[in-house]
Amino acid sequence: MIRVNENYLKLKASYLFSDIAKRVADFSKKNPSMEIIRLGIGDVTLPLPPACVKALHGAVDDMASEKTFRGYGPEQGYDFIREKIAEFDFRSRGAAIAADEVFVSDGAKCDTGNFQELFAGEIAIAVPDPVYPVYVDTNVMGGRTGANSDGRYEGLIYLESTEANGFVPDVPDRKVDLIYLCFPNNPTGATATKEQLSKWVKYARENKALILFDAAYESFIRDESLPHSIYEIEGADEVAVEFRSYSKTAGFTGTRCAYTVVPKKCRAYTQKGEEVNLHPLWLRRQTTKFNGVSYPVQRAAEAVYTDEGRRQVREMGDYYLKNAAMIIKGMGSLGFSCTGGVNAPYIWVKGDRDSWSFFDLLLEKAGVVVTPGAGFGACGEGYIRISSFNSHENVERALDKIAKALK
Numbered sequence: 001m002i003r004v005n006e007n008y009l010k011l012k013a014s015y016l017f018s019d020i021a022k023r024v025a026d027f028s029k030k031n032p033s034m035e036i037i038r039l040g041i042g043d044v045t046l047p048l049p050p051a052c053v054k055a056l057h058g059a060v061d062d063m064a065s066e067k068t069f070r071g072y073g074p075e076q077g078y079d080f081i082r083e084k085i086a087e088f089d090f091r092s093r094g095a096a097i098a099a100d101e102v103f104v105s106d107g108a109k110c111d112t113g114n115f116q117e118l119f120a121g122e123i124a125i126a127v128p129d130p131v132y133p134v135y136v137d138t139n140v141m142g143g144r145t146g147a148n149s150d151g152r153y154e155g156l157i158y159l160e161s162t163e164a165n166g167f168v169p170d171v172p173d174r175k176v177d178l179i180y181l182c183f184p185n186n187p188t189g190a191t192a193t194k195e196q197l198s199k200w201v202k203y204a205r206e207n208k209a210l211i212l213f214d215a216a217y218e219s220f221i222r223d224e225s226l227p228h229s230i231y232e233i234e235g236a237d238e239v240a241v242e243f244r245s246y247s248k249t250a251g252f253t254g255t256r257c258a259y260t261v262v263p264k265k266c267r268a269y270t271q272k273g274e275e276v277n278l279h280p281l282w283l284r285r286q287t288t289k290f291n292g293v294s295y296p297v298q299r300a301a302e303a304v305y306t307d308e309g310r311r312q313v314r315e316m317g318d319y320y321l322k323n324a325a326m327i328i329k330g331m332g333s334l335g336f337s338c339t340g341g342v343n344a345p346y347i348w349v350k351g352d353r354d355s356w357s358f359f360d361l362l363l364e365k366a367g368v369v370v371t372p373g374a375g376f377g378a379c380g381e382g383y384i385r386i387s388s389f390n391s392h393e394n395v396e397r398a399l400d401k402i403a404k405a406l407k
Helices: 006-010 016-030 050-062 079-093 108-118 133-141 194-207 278-289 295-305 307-333 355-366 392-406
Strands: 102-105 125-129 156-160 178-182 210-214 240-245 258-261 267-269 275-277 337-340 346-350 383-387
Touching: 006 133, 016 355, 050 295, 050 307, 079 102, 079 258, 079 295, 102 108, 102 278, 108 133, 108 210, 108 240, 108 258, 108 278, 125 133, 178 194, 194 210, 275 278, 295 307, 307 337, 307 346, 307 392, 355 383, 355 392
Parallel strands: 125 156, 125 178, 178 210, 210 240
Antiparallel strands: 102 258, 240 258, 267 275, 337 346, 346 383
């Protein structure tokens, strides 16, 4: 008899964002004349930067000629983009990352979810709370947790991120093996200083732990005192893997391109305590289970690093951050406390009420979609996440509708 992986049965009935989509679809069906403004899921609205579009067209033309046609590409990415990533995203900031330590992929969501495959089933895992659901759900699928009880999975160590600690969790007072961190944070928009990250790197080195560092939103950092990469911290290349994405950086949510950095110094251990380098393990995983990102898309992503590409990407980020500033001002004027939105595209709003009730209120009375904080973990209860990814006009209209609904 064919049997299922029963770890899947431990999962909540649906993924947070699919649950939101269903609720919105049901509401729209019942209220077809009501305008819906979406400030929930973090999907971009601006088109691709012109530099990327130009490069994409050129690469498509390459595929039309026998002389420049490309067939199967390297699963870890073409050298032309890996070199640019290493130079502009890391070496320019003093982080000694080599091109062959970069693995190009079709999304940070995929990579953060897949990386756990490299590790044993009985490791101790620490995740922030609130947290991006993929970190938790993929480890549930991998059999590393018990059942879900009161919104938390048995066997996971939850790092509480609250107003009291500025939504930057403290290092645990016990030994853990695998640590998920995300800065600028999704969902809270909080950022971590070099001093704060240094504590995590020190902890990982002392406990032979590994940090999976999600830096998908680093391009929104405007405070130059803040680190863009964990590799700006000395010794991090031995204990951290970093994930980045072009989805929010350059509008690639529908185009799909990202990358993961696995330094050659980065290591894990066998049951006997023998060191194992993670770089060849991830290379083996990718060459076995992944066919690589298409040549035209990698050329489009490479254009992000041209002079015009960098300028255009910066302008895109500034556009969304202007939306964030509008949201902070608008929600603040209604008496709500807000976090994030300064070096991140998300605003974490303290609602002083049940998260899903606040979600329903804004949907039904204002026609505005947000994300209930409880969907990100127990510490998210009482909050909502508002995304700045939309047009200035829609954000202004949404804030006006929210103000009228709450009054």
